[in-house]
Structure formats: C-alpha cells, structure tokens
Amino acid sequence: NAGVTQTPEFQVLKTGQSMTLQCAQDMNHEYMSWYRQDPGMGLRLIHYSVGAGITDQGEVPNGYNVSRSTTEDFPLRLLSAAPSQTSVYFCASSYSGTGLVEAFFGQGTRLTVV
Amino acid sequence: SQQGEEDPQALSIQEGENATMNCSYKTSINNLQWYRQNSGRGLVHLILIRSNEREKHSGRLRVTLDTSKKSSSLLITASRAADTASYFCATDALSMDSSYKLIFGSGTRLLVRP
Numbered sequence: 225n226a227g228v229t230q231t232p233e234f235q236v237l238k239t240g241q242s243m244t245l246q247c248a249q250d251m252n253h254e255y256m257s258w259y260r261q262d263p264g265m266g267l268r269l270i271h272y273s274v275g276a277g278i279t280d281q282g283e284v285p286n287g288y289n290v291s292r293s294t295t296e297d298f299p300l301r302l303l304s305a306a307p308s309q310t311s312v313y314f315c316a317s318s319y320s321g322t323g324l325v326e327a328f329f330g331q332g333t334r335l336t337v338v
Numbered sequence: 339s340q341q342g343e344e345d346p347q348a349l350s351i352q353e354g355e356n357a358t359m360n361c362s363y364k365t366s367i368n369n370l371q372w373y374r375q376n377s378g379r380g381l382v383h384l385i386l387i388r389s390n391e392r393e394k395h396s397g398r399l400r401v402t403l404d405t406s407k408k409s410s411s412l413l414i415t416a417s418r419a420a421d422t423a424s425y426f427c428a429t430d431a432l433s434m435d436s437s438y439k440l441i442f443g444s445g446t447r448l449l450v451r452p
Contacts, residue, residue, distance in 0.1 A: 228380075257440065266344075266426055266444040267381070274437040282439060314380060316440075326371065327428075327440055329380035 226250050230315050230330035237305040237337045245300040245333050247315030253328075255318045256298040257282070258290065260311040261332075267314060273298055274320075305337045343443050344427060350449040357414040359446040361427030362407075368430050368438070370403055370410050375424045375445070384412075384425075417450045424448070 231246045249256065257272035259282075269282030273292040287309060289301040298317075302309060312334050316327040345360045361370070369388045373381040387394045387403045387410065394401045400413040414421055426445045430438040 255437070259442070261378075267442040269439055269441060272437075272439060280437075283441070312378060316381075318440075326383035326386060327373075327381075329382070331380045332378070 228315055228317050228328050228330040230313075230333050232333060233331065234334045235336070237302070237335065239305060239307060239337060241305050243302050243305065245302070245313055245315075245335075247298045247300065247330060248296050249298075249315075249317040249328070250296065251317060251319075251328065252295060253317035254295070254320050255327075256292070257316050257327075258288070258298070258300045259314045259316065260284065260309075261314060262311050270300065270313075302335075307337045309335065310337045311335060344425070344446040346446060347444070348447045348449070350451065351417055353417060353419055353450055353452050355417055357417050357421070357448055357450070359412045359425050359448070361410045361412070361443055363410075363427070363429045363443075364408065365429075365431065367405075370401075371428045371440070372399075372401060372410075372412050373426045373428060373442075375426065377423075381426065414448075417448075419450050419452045422448060422450045 228249045254275045258270040259267035261267050268284050271290040273279045279290050312332045314332050315330045318327040319325045371386045372384045375381045385396045387401050398415045403410045424445045424447050426442050428440050428442045
C-alpha cells in the first residue's frame with residue numbers, strides 16, 4: 225500500500241495562475257480532507273469529503289475548489305493563486321468521518337506563489 | 339479559530355527527561371487525538387483517547403483527558419533525541435451533515451538535547 229500520495233512535492237506559481245494539487249489514497253477510505261500549514265502554525269482545514277460526490281467547506285475554503293469523483297482521488301484546485309496561498313498543503317484520509325479513527329497524511333506539497 | 343491550543347509552544351529538555359504537553363479545546367468532543375510531525379513532513383498518528391476515557395498508555399506515551407476542563411495532556415517518558423518533533427492535538431467537530439471534521443491545534447515544538 226502506498227497510503228496517501230500527494231503530487232507535486234514542490235511547486236512555484238506566479239500570482240494569478242491556477243493549478244491542481246493531486247491527492248490519491250489506496251486504502252478505500254471514505255473520508256478525505258485538505259489542510260494548509262503556515263510557518264509555526266497548526267493545520268487549518270480547507271475542504272473535506274465524506275465520500276465520492278460529497279464535499280464540504282472547512283475553516284479556510286476561500287480561493288480553493290475541490291471535487292470527489294472517485295473514492296481514491298481528491299484534487300485541490302487553486303483558482304487564481306495569491307501570495308497568501310504560499311503554504312504547505314497536506315491531504316489526509318481516514319476510514320470514516322466519524323472522528324473515531326486515525327487520519328493518514330500525505331507528505332505534503334510545498335507551494336510558493338510569487 | 340482553531341479548536342485546540344497546545345501549551346507550551348516550544349519545549350527543550352535533556353535526553354532521558356520527561357516531556358509534558360498540554361492541549362485545551364473549546365467545544366464538546368467525541369475523541370481527542372495526538373499526532374507527531376517531523377521537520378514539516380506529514381503527520382503521524384500517535385494515540386486516540388475517547389471522551390469517556392480519562393487516561394491511555396502506548397509505550398512511552400501517556401495521554402490524559404479531562405472533559406470538565408476541556409483539556410488533555412501528552413506525556414513522553416524517558417525522552418530520546420529521536421523524539422524531537424512537533425506534536426499536535428486534534429479534536430473532532432460535528433458538521434451540519436453529521437460528519438466530523440478533524441481540527442488541529444497550533445502544536446508544541448519539542449527539542450530533546452542529546
């Protein structure tokens with residue numbers, strides 16, 4: 225099992241560009257989520273999904289879109305990149321969204337917007 | 339705002355000493371989890387404690403939960419240099435669709451000096 229795989233690992237964007245951060249899991253987890261982590265801070269929830277076709281907003285959703293067409297994949301789209309979106313992005317998955325089980329994390333995508 | 343807040347923000351101890359980190363949260367929870375992050379990499383689950391539990395052990399880890407004070411503590415005994423990492427608490431938050439969102443605190447940076 226690869227677990228949770230994020231691509232790319234590093235990315236530099238110019239202000240106004242769009243891009244998609246990829247996240248895939250091979251554990252048949254229902255629940256997937258995206259977080260961002262800024263220097264010296266904890267993780268803030270951007271969007272999450274409790275299953276294919278179902279997504280919802282987290283704490284900081286503005287400027288980001290998500291979709292969940294399959295159980296395995298949960299891409300995060302930056303619509304028009306801004307310097308404030310410079311951050312490390314983590315994707316996580318867990319067996320269910322009941323909060324009763326551990327979350328598995330990818331290794332992160334380090335995004336710089338110039 | 340984030341659900342959980344860790345204290346202290348940073349902790350430096352000598353190898354062999356015990357390390358204690360505290361987490362306070364704001365709303366009722368079903369469970370509380372602790373995660374570890376090495377050098378900005380993906381988070382790794384350490385331990386989960388349910389709201390009806392008061393104490394839990396796993397190896398050198400001891401977690402306590404006081405729901406009346408909305409607080410938890412993580413104790414690492416006989417610390418090793420390899421324990422150097424950031425430690426985060428995470429609590430579940432019930433969403434409108436009856437699923438749970440995992441919300442993280444700001445973390446404690448632990449340095450164990452050889």
